[in-house]
Amino acid sequence: MRPFREGRNTTVRKDHPHNAETPPDLLRASFVTPTDAFYVRNHGDVPEVDPGTYRLKVSGLVQRPLELSLGEIKGLPKTEFASTLYCAGNRRSELMEKSPIPGKVAWETGAAGNARWGGTLLRDVLGEAGIKGGARHAAFTGLDRDVEAGTGELFGGSIPLGKATSDDVLLAYEMNGGPLAPEHGFPLRVVVGGYVGARSVKWLSEVRLQAGPSDNYYQAVEYKLFPPHVTAETADYSEGEMLGETPLNCVICAPQSGETLAQDAVGVRGYALTGGDRRVERVEVSADGGETWTEAALTEEGGPATWLFWEATLKPGPGPCEIVARATDSGGETQPETVDEVWNFQGYANNARHKVSVRVGG
Secondary structure (H helix, E strand, O other), X not given: OOXXXXXXXXXXXXXXXXXXXXXXXXXXXXXXXXXXXXXXXXXXXXXXXXXOOOEEEEEEOEOOOEEEEHHHHHOOOOEEEEEEEEOOOOOHHHXXXXXXXXXXXXXXOOOEEEEEEEEEEHHHHHHHHOEOOOOOEEEEEEEEEOOOOOXXXXXXXEEEHHHHOOOXXXXXXXXXXXXXXXXXXXXXXXXXXXXXXXXXXXXXXXXXXXXXXXXXXXXXXXXXXXXXXXXXXXXXXXXXXXXXXXXXXXXXXXXOOOOEEOOOOEEEEEEEEOOOOOOEEEEEEEOOOOOOOEEOEEEEEOOOOOOEEEEEEEOOOOEEEEEEEEEEEOOOOEOOOOHHHOOOOOOOOOOOOEEEEEEEOO
């Protein structure tokens, strides 16, 4: 296995397997997250892959099974777009404050990042293979073996075929204008726009078309959502909701909890995103517990699969202050008020309104 290359601008949350997130100030510094500051989510060791002998298998319900070299993949039409990867466990630390979630990475707000990806659309590869009737899902398998859960299984997952053949699912071999770094999936990874990061499988070795979703541990057991009343002891994993589209979310990057601010106008900045084909329509912030709200300016946005940046100015009185942010999407949905509504024993999809506690004045 390849030794992990430490990111110069990330905060380590777990040593083995290595997991690290982007500090809030760097998250908000640029619309495209620099590669050396981009969060890293690993479930096992980083595999060492020889690009000369690498092959991508395309199998299952296809008319012509394929084994493609990296050169053959790069010979297909190239597509480039920006897309935000968002870990399903982002903001888990807030859920852990309500009740313990053993064995999980205590992500704060930085398991998210927006990059410009280059590669070939998955649908172009599937077009080369031909899709048979009965295919409903595209299942992905990586070259990394699970260490975190102790299964030893290759990491994998799947997405519905309709999503797989859309124009925002890429077999990516470039990130921010350069080759993929080993920790980001070299030589090839999937980028699934608008879906949680777990479906953007790294070190991709196989795409298999099949009738049902993947039976991989990380689709059939992990990355499933349960109601707050379900526990690890009572969970029926066949009943859990498979995580797919990124939940509507809004994060305050500045100020940070614990800061003391001058007794004047307070500038508040952050990012917001949502999944599927929806868009963030509005971000609002409050400094009085939600009694009154100030609409934020949306300062940068890309396509539906990217985050946007927002900023607002508040004028709270002196003393302790809790700043709250909420987003509303194009479907009219807004964020749950508290973590009580979204707590789950695996710590996924926390999209409660984000809050930071600060002091205004001396």
